[in-house]
Amino acid sequence: MKPKIDNQYPIIEPIANRWSPRAFADKAVTKEDIMPLFEAARWAASCFNEQPWRFKVGIKGEEMYDKIFNTLGEFNQNWVKTAPVVVLVCAKKAFDHNGKPNAHSWYDSGQAVANLATQATANGLYLHQMAGFDRDKAEKEVVKDDHYDAICVFALGHLGNPDQLPDQLKEKEEAKQQRLGLDQIVSFS
Numbered sequence: 001m002k003p004k005i006d007n008q009y010p011i012i013e014p015i016a017n018r019w020s021p022r023a024f025a026d027k028a029v030t031k032e033d034i035m036p037l038f039e040a041a042r043w044a045a046s047c048f049n050e051q052p053w054r055f056k057v058g059i060k061g062e063e064m065y066d067k068i069f070n071t072l073g074e075f076n077q078n079w080v081k082t083a084p085v086v087v088l089v090c091a092k093k094a095f096d097h098n099g100k101p102n103a104h105s106w107y108d109s110g111q112a113v114a115n116l117a118t119q120a121t122a123n124g125l126y127l128h129q130m131a132g133f134d135r136d137k138a139e140k141e142v143v144k145d146d147h148y149d150a151i152c153v154f155a156l157g158h159l160g161n162p163d164q165l166p167d168q169l170k171e172k173e174e175a176k177q178q179r180l181g182l183d184q185i186v187s188f189s
């Protein structure tokens with residue numbers, strides 16, 4: 001079991017209980033399970049309400065899963081392979097209202113994924129986000145539209161058994177989450 005976090009102030013449970021597993025159960029997740037998570041993402045705030053986030057969803061057994069999986073680095077592929085869902089997060093590069101570059105599209109898309117992760121935890125699901133993928137390959141073979149950046153991949157599913165992982169990753173799976181102190185990230189002067 002993942003140890004409880006050391007929070008200095010009380011926070012809502014889906015935030016306190018969220019963490020990024022690598023051991024996913026080899027258990028299917030249905031479209032009905034995942035659509036509420038994208039609903040949560042949909043209601044994130046964004047600059048000019050542009051909603052630049054787009055999600056390419058791969059469900060195990062379907063072609064899109066393999067396409068997204070094949071963009072991952074070897075380290076990530078080794079543990080992602082049991083996850084029933086992989087998602088490529090994309091961000092629209094320009095604003096609709098004036099066609100100018102949207103410098104906030106990645107920020108906004110990250111907020112949408114944070115909403116999604118919180119809702120997933122509340123619904124008994126977990127995700128693990130990854131920068132360890134080939135962006136060029138993802139843009140060429142999955143996104144196939146110059147108007148969007150490929151910004152992140154996440155694996156999604158039910159918690160698995162840490163014993164299914166190699167020793168080093170098993171240790172990380174069971175370790176307490178570490179964070180900077182509030183005094184290191186918040187200042188009033």
Ligand SMILES: Cc1cc2nc3c(=O)[nH]c(=O)nc-3n(C[C@H](O)[C@H](O)[C@H](O)COP(=O)(O)O)c2cc1C
Nearest residue numbers: 018019020021022076128129130131132133152177
């Ligand atoms: C943008 C982003 C990229 C990440 N890339 C990877 C990755 O390629 N491989 C990996 O195993 N974990 C990756 N992680 C997971 C982080 O290491 C993890 O979120 C962090 O250690 C905090 O742990 P927690 O999410 O369990 O609290 C990434 C997380 C984020 C948000």
